[in-house]
Amino acid sequence: GAVVSQHPSWVICKSGTSVKIECRSLDFQATTMFWYRQFPKQSLMLMATSNEGSKATYEQGVEKDKFLINHASLTLSTLTVTSAHPEDSSFYICSARARGAYNEQFFGPGTRLTVL
Amino acid sequence: EDKVVQSPLSLVVHEGDTVTLNCSYEVTNFRSLLWYKQEKKAPTFLFMLTSSGIEKKSGRLSSILDKKELFSILNITATQTGDSAVYLCAGGINDMRFGAGTRLTVKP
Numbered sequence: 087g088a089v090v091s092q093h094p095s096w097v098i099c100k101s102g103t104s105v106k107i108e109c110r111s112l113d114f115q116a117t118t119m120f121w122y123r124q125f126p127k128q129s130l131m132l133m134a135t136s137n138e139g140s141k142a143t144y145e146q147g148v149e150k151d152k153f154l155i156n157h158a159s160l161t162l163s164t165l166t167v168t169s170a171h172p173e174d175s176s177f178y179i180c181s182a183r184a185r186g187a188y189n190e191q192f193f194g195p196g197t198r199l200t201v202l
Numbered sequence: 203e204d205k206v207v208q209s210p211l212s213l214v215v216h217e218g219d220t221v222t223l224n225c226s227y228e229v230t231n232f233r234s235l236l237w238y239k240q241e242k243k244a245p246t247f248l249f250m251l252t253s254s255g256i257e258k259k260s261g262r263l264s265s266i267l268d269k270k271e272l273f274s275i276l277n278i279t280a281t282q283t284g285d286s287a288v289y290l291c292a293g294g295i296n297d298m299r300f301g302a303g304t305r306l307t308v309k310p
Binding site for chain 1: 236238243244245246247250290292297298299300301302303
């Protein structure tokens, strides 16, 4: 149980294009999903928290117009990196917390984004 | 500002050794502390601790939380090469703050 998938697992794009990353909870309903970013050999940095059906809450310093988050259903959240630049290259990981769960978050496998 | 600090940042041991990883936290809104193991990709959940003094155990791994002193430890006994990973702790309520992690290397 508690499986979270992400798609794609890796993506390479040109500077200026937009990239969408999907995060799905496969066997549970996720009322809350979190998006993290991780640079090499660094820890997870929370970018935003999204609750199903409402607007995402972004962490300080994270541009909401650049990182668009949609949590349209209890099993799907998407992160769109708009007008990507090389400095956006990173490992993006989502996690999901089940309805009624206390605090455990289950992580997806991550998406490696490389912007040329 | 919320802060989660892990120590040591890296550790190299030999198979069979016992290790203790530390996590201290200063988090404004705290409900639980989570431990994760991260190998090549996404972190995998190890423990969730909410109450002080109650040890959680899973095989060779165990963890305990001290809410008065604001820290937690993760113990791994009889380490194996498969334990090599980065161990992350996180504290908070809704949005969790992660520490920088401890990179554990277990040599044969």
